[in-house]
Amino acid sequence: xxxxxxxxxxxxxxxxxxxxxxxxxxxxxxxxxxxxxxxxxxxxxxxxxxxxxxxxxxxxxxxxxxxxxxxxxxxxxxxxxxxxxxxxxxxxxxxxxxxxxxxxxxx
Numbered sequence: 001x002x003x004x005x006x007x008x009x010x011x012x013x014x015x016x017x018x019x020x021x022x023x024x025x026x027x028x029x030x031x032x033x034x035x036x037x038x039x040x041x042x043x044x045x046x047x048x049x050x051x052x053x054x055x056x057x058x059x060x061x062x063x064x065x066x067x068x069x070x071x072x073x074x075x076x077x078x079x080x081x082x083x084x085x086x087x088x089x090x091x092x093x094x095x096x097x098x099x100x101x102x103x104x105x106x107x
Contacts, residue, residue, distance in 0.1 A: 002027055005035050012038070017048030028059070033068035036060070040074065053084045064095065072099040073106065 008023030021042055027035035040059035043052045057078055063071035076095035079088045099106075 001034075002030060002032060004030070005032050008035060008038065012048075017042070019048075021048035028062070031066060033063040033066040033071065036063035036066070037068060037071050037074070040071070057084060064098070067102065069099045069102050069104045072096075072102070073104060 004023050005027040008020045008027060011017075011023055012020035021039065024035040024038045024042070028039055036059045040056040040063070042048050043050075043056035043059065045051065049055075057075070060071045060075045060078065064075055072095045076092045076099065078084070078092075079086075079095065080092035081087065
């Protein structure tokens with residue numbers, strides 16, 4: 001786990017959300033999929049940044065390409081529920097399968 005990611009976690013736990021966002025963004029530049037997931041969640045909640053479901057989906061997608069199963073499951077739910085107004089059962093199933101292939105029982 002990179003130092004910048006740890007700093008992001010620490011800032012988030014301290015409720016210093018803009019600082020956490022900055023550190024997660026820096027860690028994401030280093031291809032840290034956990035940082036990407038955290039950025040996605042922050043965008044979904046509007047914590048430390050504007051609420052932006054499209055950005056959340058994009059961060060989840062980037063993390064999923066790096067084999068992050070949390071991101072795969074989140075994208076599956078995103079498409080299943082149409083959180084951005086675009087429900088897509090086929091894409092949801094695709095991400096559920098990817099997660100299941102990597103051992104996620106809930107998928």
